[in-house]
Every structure is written in structure tokens, then in C-alpha cells.
Amino acid sequence: xxxxxxxxxxxxxxxxxxxxxxxxxxxxxxxxxxxxxxxxxxxxxxxxxxxxxxxxxxxxxxxxxxxxxxxxxxxxxxxxxxxxxxxxxxxxxxxxxxxxxxxxxxxxxxxxx
Amino acid sequence: xxxxxxxxxxxxxxxxxxxxxxxxxxxxxxxxxxxxxxxxxxxxxxxxxxxxxxxxxxxxxxxxxxxxxxxxxxxxxxxxxxxxxxxxxxxxxxxxxxxxxxxxxxxxxxxx
Numbered sequence: 001x002x003x004x005x006x007x008x009x010x011x012x013x014x015x016x017x018x019x020x021x022x023x024x025x026x027x028x029x030x031x032x033x034x035x036x037x038x039x040x041x042x043x044x045x046x047x048x049x050x051x052x053x054x055x056x057x058x059x060x061x062x063x064x065x066x067x068x069x070x071x072x073x074x075x076x077x078x079x080x081x082x083x084x085x086x087x088x089x090x091x092x093x094x095x096x097x098x099x100x101x102x103x104x105x106x107x108x109x110x111x112x113x
Numbered sequence: 114x115x116x117x118x119x120x121x122x123x124x125x126x127x128x129x130x131x132x133x134x135x136x137x138x139x140x141x142x143x144x145x146x147x148x149x150x151x152x153x154x155x156x157x158x159x160x161x162x163x164x165x166x167x168x169x170x171x172x173x174x175x176x177x178x179x180x181x182x183x184x185x186x187x188x189x190x191x192x193x194x195x196x197x198x199x200x201x202x203x204x205x206x207x208x209x210x211x212x213x214x215x216x217x218x219x220x221x222x223x224x225x
Contacts, residue, residue: 032212043119043203044216051212090156094212101146101214105155 002027004093006104014112019063019078021107023091026072033074034092035065038106044090050074061085086111116140119204119217126194126224134189134220136204142215143208145187149173150201150219162187194224 007022025031035047048059055067065076074091091104117138126132138145147160148171158171162181176198177191187206191198201221205214 034213036216041221043218044205046213046215049213101158103148103156108153 002031002093002102004091004102004104006089006091006107008107009105010108010110012110012112013081015083016080019076019081019085019109021076021089021091021109023074023076023104024072025074025091025093027093032094033065033067034094035059035063035074035076036090036092038088038090040087047076047089081109081111083111083113085109117204117206117215117217119202119220121220122218123221124223126222128193128195128224130194132191132194132222134202134204134222136187136189136217137185138187138206138215139185140206140215141184141209142206143184144206145181146205146207146214147171147177147179147187147189148203148205149175150203152201156203160189194222196224198222199224 004025033050036044037047038044047063048057050057050067058064063078065074067074088106088108090106094101120135143164145162148156149159150156157173159173159175160171160179162168165181168179168181177189179189181187201219203219204217207214
């Protein structure tokens with residue numbers, strides 16, 4: 001069975017400081033892992049994905065995530081937050097080659113000027 | 114740029130009305146999904162489809178129904194809308210070389 005836990009419902013950072021959004025997962029099989037971002041009144045946009053290639057994955061807008069199998073984690077980071085990064089972020093797990101996709105509860109990122 | 118479209122974007126409708134939310138994708142994806150998302154809450158899978166003439170219930174029970182007569186089209190229907198159906202409905206598709214799901218902009222439904 002798959003599950004995904006986003007450890008923080010809200011994260012607040014100042015503009016220009018690092019961002020860390022935490023995600024732990026469980027999966028019986030080799031998982032595919034994704035981070036999506038959702039801006040207010042917009043659809044979901046894929047930030048990055050891990051599909052058993054390099055464990056450090058680079059995405060759009062300066063985001064990256066590292067797959068750590070021993071810790072079952074897939075945390076999202078960015079060195080320097082921008083105001084435009086304020087949004088809801090979803091960590092997602094899907095069994096490789098499988099069908100069902102499980103979303104985390106989401107982390108709302110606030111960026112202070 | 115993902116080519117998946119949902120219409121309408123916003124819909125306010127009275128109780129008891131029948132509504133259909135449209136979802137179309139031009140990527141030739143075989144898998145399509147409907148998710149329901151209440152404000153500030155997580156996404157829940159309510160329907161999915163492996164391909165034409167295939168539809169399955171998702172993890173969250175829903176009174177809505179879906180059909181998949183054509184690969185590119187996956188409409189969701191509510192026969193009799195109720196205020197409890199007020200939510201955002203997100204359509205997605207995946208397939209081919211894409212392991213990730215592509216999402217539409219969503220339909221925000223309000224039943225009054």
C-alpha cells in the first residue's frame with residue numbers, strides 16, 4: 001500500500017531565504033515521486049519528478065528534491081524563496097508502472113517580504 | 114505546455130439540476146482521472162479510466178458518474194446537484210512516455 005505524508009501543513013519563510021518542504025512516503029514497490037504546485041485558482045503544475053534515475057532531481061523555478069530511500073523521504077528545497085513561490089505544494093507517490101496516484105495533504109508556503 | 118482542458122472554469126447552479134463537467138486532452142493519453150478538492154484540503158481521487166470504455170471508482174466515494182467513449186474526452190456528470198457537491202473538480206491525464214499526470218485548470222462548482 002502506498003501513502004504519503006507531508007510533515008508541515010504551513011511553512012512561512014522570508015524572501016531570499018531557503019525553502020524546505022518535507023515529504024515522507026511509503027510504497028510496497030519502486031515508487032515514482034512527484035512534487036506539484038498549485039497557485040490560487042489555478043490547476044496543478046508539475047515541479048519535478050523522480051522515477052528511479054538520479055536521486056537528486058532538479059525541477060522548474062529553481063526547486064529540487066532528493067530521493068532518500070533509507071529515510072523514505074522526498075523533501076523539496078529551494079535556495080532562495082521568491083514572492084511568486086507562495087502557493088500550495090503537493091507531494092505525490094505513484095507505483096512505477098502502476099496506476100493509482102496518492103496525493104499528500106499539501107503544504108501551504110507563505111513568503112514574507 | 115500540457116494540453117488538457119476543463120470547462121466550465123466556474124459554475125454556480127441550483128439544487129437538483131443535472132450538470133456535466135467537461136474534460137478533454139489532446140495528448141493521446143490512455144489514463145484519465147477526476148479528483149475532488151475542497152478548499153484548503155487535499156485531493157481525493159473519485160474516478161479514473163484506463164482507456165476507452167473503462168471507468169473505475171476512486172478512493173473517495175462520489176455520487177457523480179463518468180464516461181469514456183473517446184480517448185480524449187472524460188466528462189463527469191451529477192444527475193442531481195446538491196450543496197454537498199460544492200467543491201473544486203480537477204481532471205488529469207497520463208500515459209505514453211509521461212509518468213506524471215497533467216492537470217486541467219479545474220472546475221469550481223458551487224451548488225446553491
